[in-house]
Amino acid sequence: MQSKLLRGTFILTFGTILSKILGLIYVIPFFQIVGRQGTVLYQYSYVPYTIFISVATAGVPLAVSKFISKYNALEEYAVGRKLFKSGLMIMLVTGFIAFLAMYFASPILAEMSTQEKKANLQEVTTVMRAVSFALIVVPFMSLIRGYFQGHQSMGPSALSQVVEQIVRILFTLLGAYAVLNIFHGKMVTAVSVATFAAFIGAIGGLAVLFWYWYKRKPYLDELLEHDKGTMDISLKEIYKEIFISAFPFVLVGIANPLFQAIDQFTFSKAMSEIGYSSKVAKDFFSMLNFESHKIVIIPVSLATAFSLTLVPSITKAFVANDRKNMNRQLNQTFQVLLFLTLPASIGLSLLAEPIYTVFYQHDLIGAEVLRAYAPVAILFSLYSVTAAILQGINEQRFTILSLLVGLLIKLSLNIPLIKMMETKGAVLATTLGYTAAIIINLIVIKTYSRYPFRLVWRRSLLIIIFAGLMWAGTEVVYKFLSLFLSSASKGQSILIILVSAGVGASIYFYLGLKSGLANRLFGSRLDRLMTKLKLQKRRGSVED
16 A cells, blocks of 8 residues: 555656646747747736636645545545535636636736737737636646545546646647747747637646546445445534644745736836836846746755655654654755755856756846846745744744745835836745745744754755855856857757756766765765765675
């Protein structure tokens, strides 16, 4: 049973990571097809869509998955089926309400997003309405995924995620290309097709789930025949518990889009007030909220995914009141996070120009925005992990407080700082907002878990020193390569990145290995990797 669970978790994690990677890589060809004008329109629609989809699902699919798993363990299979059927109806209703809300609110959202003339506002409205159709399908699809996960069957969820992403990306790229280069249509049409791809992708993911349902239904029906039938569960009470427990996690999940939404609704206004034209303001907004953000989120996704795998162990230790083990797990989580995120964000900042060229085009202003924005990746990761730890120690109510404080700081300072520092002002406002939220989370963790941060502070200093030495080595190599390679060329930029990042990574991990820090953090996983790479002699040969 344990091996099946681990295998299922691995499949789902792999599917999620593959889906995220695909979702990050496609921006390279998409930018080449629609340019900055298209990405601005695209981003205007996607930030509100992300918020609407999170509110529409409200954490119900994950919660239903947990309840089904719980009642299956008690052999009360009928309760799980009853919950699933009611959940489908709820997701259909909330999805359709969210679709109607976004569809009819699009003109207002468009007006809030940009200081544009009426014709251009109509374009933003059209693109927002195109993506809103996905809201009808996605919550419904998410619940079916939750149902399979509740039966410890992760394959359907993983495959449907990947298929959904592949279908969405293909429709986005081929559709936008066809509109602009074959039918010679307008940019707004191309971007509308690209955002409508979310609906088409969801249909693809749903088709996979329906196929699995058709194949597995005989087995699932057979389980009902073995139902004990001793429990009469009130769905009203279950959903009350679901919504109360899920609300903080919904907020944490949309923290990033909420910060982006503040930029979307205030950035153009602030830039126009200091004399920038509408076009320049939109270009700067795209550099910040789409182009740089898509790159910055890469190390965040990987580091956070690695760190969050440790959270269940924290929960287990907290419930068992095993203070020593819980402190050890918290030490591990914070150190792993910093060990992975700090060098990645420094590397992104240092190599911002060639990285920006590879992903989009050679643009010195865009590279400067990425350089300033890259270090914020550390805060994004820290916020996600500290919020997850609050969940682990059953103090998730404080995540609402910390997020609201962070958003209030962002909202209060965004326009003044943009007027003072332009795009970097928006980055600074985000930094200050996230910093405040993280400090609150850390205070709560220290107060309620009585966790001493001493070891983490010491190890953090060591990681910072290693990252500083890595930065120095990478900077020297980068400056040397820049003497005869140009960051204006995509091909040469790739070479600069590979060599510079390779040297930097080698320095960093060499220091991590020599100091023993890497071994303390990754233990047996690192030993297996080292053995495979033949960088470490087998212990047997040493003993001989």
